[in-house]
Amino acid sequence: MVDRFGTSVRVKEQPYVEPGEVPCDVCPGTQLKAVKSCLMCFISYCQTHFEPHQRVTVLKKHRLVEPMDRLEDRMCKKHDRLMELFCQNEQVCVCQYCTETDHKSHPVVPLKEEYGVKMAQLGKIEAEVQQMIQERQNNIQEIKDTIKCSKADADREIADGVQVLSALMRCIEKWQDDLNQMVKERLKSTEKQAEDLIKELEQEIEVLTNRSSEVKQLSHTKDHLHFLQAFRSLKNPPPTRDWTTVEVRPPSYVGTLRRSLDQLEETLNMEIKTLRDAELKRVQQYEVDVTLDPDTAHPKLIRSEDGKQVNDGDVVKKLPEDPKRLTHDMPVQPDLKPGVKKYACELTLDPNTAHRNLSV
Template sequence: MATPFRKSLRAKEQPCVEPAAVPCDFCTGTQLKAVKSCLGCFMSYCQTHLEPHQRVARLKTHQLVEPMDRLEDRMCKKHDRLLELFCKTEQVSVCQFCTETDHKSNPIVPLKEEYEVKMAQLEKIASDVQQMIKDRKQKIKEIKDTVELSKKDAEREIADGVQVLTALKQSIEKCQDDLNQMVKEKLKSTVKQAEGLIKEIEQEIEDLTFGSSEVKQLSHTKDHLHFLQAFRSLKNPPPTRDWTTVEVRPPSYVGTLRRSLDQLEETLNMEMKKLCDAELKRVQQYEVDVTLDPDTAHPKLILSEDGKQVHHGDVVKKLPDNPKRFTMHIFVLTMQSFSSGRFYFEVQVKDKTGWCLGVARESIARKGQITVTPETGYWNIFKNKDELIFRDNTAVRLPLRAELQKVGVFVDYDEGLLSFYDVEARVHVTSAIGCTFSEPLYPFLCPGNNDYKGDNSAPLIISPVNQTD
């Protein structure tokens, strides 16, 4: 009678072992969940098997704790005591006796306290890992977006190219048709004139031939009376044209092909203007906000408070000796530099007769005389009165546009591309390709010296981009 009762009581007291619970070490068959662990026995007990520890005097002296698995690992091997403390110096778990011997001088904290510290660290690590995963997923998205954007850019570039080249092809075909038509019409007019003259000459020949036969017949007459009577009635030769001054001039085709090519050039220029306008709109999307760095400015330069304007001040200011400052060339760099990607900025050059602007690498020489070329780290264009020059290793003179008022500068660092644009006219000025950019690049400006009459005193102004529709 007692056995079924105990089984029934056991089933009511404790459920079977759950996945995260500590099982009873004494249960046979189905193990029940332990309610206490004994640090004297190194065993865990369910409510039923715990009963002797509550009844037997010797067992009552054992230390009971909340259920723990792997009890032997929780005991100090040296002192046979529970590892319930933590040595922060040696980062190991210790018992109470350890704190009085080997770890006496070390900072000791309860396991729970260290657990909470380490758990906080673990949570941070987990959070950092999740953030790293998130960042990498974001990077994957960025890469995919870049690929997708590249595909769209490629499709647009192909479409624009097809449109331009198709227009040129049609223009060439039209020029060819117009040229053929013009030449044929000139030839047709010449042929028609020649045919009319030939017909007129042939008619005169026919009339002269008829009169010649009468003359020939009369010339064979021996009768004097008849001859004289017939000669009196003989008709005079028909009037004829003086053909000595008449000529058929071959048509002149001088200038015909050139005029056709002029028309083609006009069409090409129109298409180029459309293309440059679209190109400028694209590069303007990479606008960056840059301000001039007073620590780099030559002592004669005067900068505006917002760092957007610079002009020559004639007077050398007394400034701190800064290794970044230019001492001979009247240059100034921006505070911002760029080491990758694409960037674009615009500079107003209106009302100036001389100036220089572009980009320079970080390691450029700034003291004394400087050779301003790509080889020494400068990529720029230079305006001096009636000349516009691209400062390559060999200076390249460019067509000077009288209306040049604002210059756009675009750099694709990774592609090694640098381009200059006439912003107001919406045209491309020049480009340098295959550049080697291996250091941070700084936009730089040079307003030039003031002319004797102050003609070049206007400032260079870094202007916000005004994108047109």
């Protein structure tokens, strides 16, 4: 009874297993913390269940180690021994018997020593992985920044497009109104001229109709005296215009639409020049490190000491952000306008206006 009571008291005093600790494989229900593991039994014991290994003679011969979990995984499948060594040739865990047989000539070290080496490598791998993660996060951020900049550029381009095209649409509407007004005014002027001529003709017709009536009436008179007296007033025709030289010419609209289109073209050219100047200004506000290729660079170009500018004699030319645009948006030869180098054509240099360093 005393022994049983003592055992019960010891069980109550023993700590329960905590997360990360090795539990007793014998405890029913709630497991206690293991104090030893037996390599012969493949079982971990708490203090109570470990007691027979301290008392029974046969069990005393068992090989005991500090508590280990998954004991079966730690045993060599071939020799049924604890794997305490590491073969550096084949990079596997081995037992003492393995070093005397299959791994006899292989360099082996204790697991603890190899653990330290691998732990250092693991730290390096972790650092490399973290660096790769950081690089990819940076790539993600760059992509997001690119999308953000692209969206800002798109919004600005849309806003500029709306502003310019709206202005052009207003101009086109105004030109259309002016064209319609001008055509209507010409038509109205022609119609007024025609109406005045028609009115004048109708008045002359009315006068001539009255004269015709008087002539007919006089032709029926038998009174000689009255006839001769009236004939004298009817002999001369009423004053009328010579209509052989009078005509109504329809208004000419030839060239009206073309002149409006010419005005539109002029406005478009002005807007294009404004946009080109704005784009060139945006391109020129960046500076980059550059290297002049001796095979392609103009012989008069000289790179500045800070590598941010190109000097053309006394003229300093700032370079765009993208060096590839140097041949398209920036003058790489003296006084050449942007875009000139993009095209090839036969040309003649005017000695009065061409730059002295230019040659065909």
